[in-house]
Amino acid sequence: MKNGKAKTAGTLFLLFLKIGAFTFGGGYAMIPLIERETVEKKQLLQEQELLDVIAIAESTPGPIAVNAATFIGYRCAGFFGAFCATLGVILPSFVVISLLSLVLNAVGGNRWVQYAFRGVRAGVLALLVRALVSMYKKCPKSAFSYAVMGAAFVAVAVVSQFVKLNVIFVLLGCAAAGLVYAYLAQRRVKT
């Protein structure tokens, strides 16, 4: 049994190393690959369990990819499994970015690279529009939702220009509002 767990942890490490190395854009882009590797090929998880993984990864802090790796690792092989899977998923990023930062520093001063990045910044703006649209589509729609969206936006985009406002307090405020709203909504159902 001990040996089996160590072997599973090794498998998990390699599996998440592969997942970490071959997904661009992180997070949600990883889920189809996680599904193919853990559910279909290795049968570490059932389809339903994977849905649970996604739900938990979304409702806990941190990057989706890291949450999913830790959670799947823990479910399959305990703490050591969680450790191996998490290490596997972040290692490719870590190595690639460390090496890349050397390259970026070497070419960053070049005039043509600077022109290219001028274009890239406008491209990134388009990517953010896409991220916003996809997050908006995933978000449940209600009057309360719109109010929170608007309040968070105004707080960070407008109010924080004039008053020093910590983004963390905005998040905590929205979480508290959600709690109160859910509580009131439930009471209304009961009475």
Add this chain to the structure above:
Amino acid sequence: MDVPLLLTLFLTFFKIGLFTFGGGYAMLPLVQAEVPARGWLTEEGLIDFIAVSESTPGPFAVNIATYVGTETAGLAGAVAATLGVVLPSFLVILLVAKGYEKFRDSRLTRGVMTGLRPAVVGLIGAALVSVALTVFQPAGVGAVDWALFGVSAVIFGVSLALLFGAKLHPVAVIAVSAALGAASGFVVK
């Protein structure tokens, strides 16, 4: 080894990791508030790095932590920042993994998520505005360089069309916008 700097890197990215919900660019406003303010990257540098992160494997949060860590304090910095951003995920998941059905179905989690999901949309919207200001008015509000503005507007329009119209992969869109940016160097200095 600069221990106070390593500690600051660790704690800053721990905070970023702890308050990132929903993945993707949900944590961008937090990074915008923490990283340029400490002089670790400029606003432009941060936007450039979003492109680099999209074109390399791995989640944005881990990539930016490794990058800022390497830039400010070498390999030790990269380890400190990456450990910081990953640790909250790791610890929280370990805490909830055992009774995750209870966690998932609890009224507390549901209530908090009712507020956080739309909040994240609002925050990404705010990040978008701030990035747009940096792209279109790099010299500050009011001081518009119209030639530069025109170049950015065209590339932004083309990128949107490629993403939404042609459904091109983000990496391809970044490559095209880089090529257009370099080409613009012949016309606008």
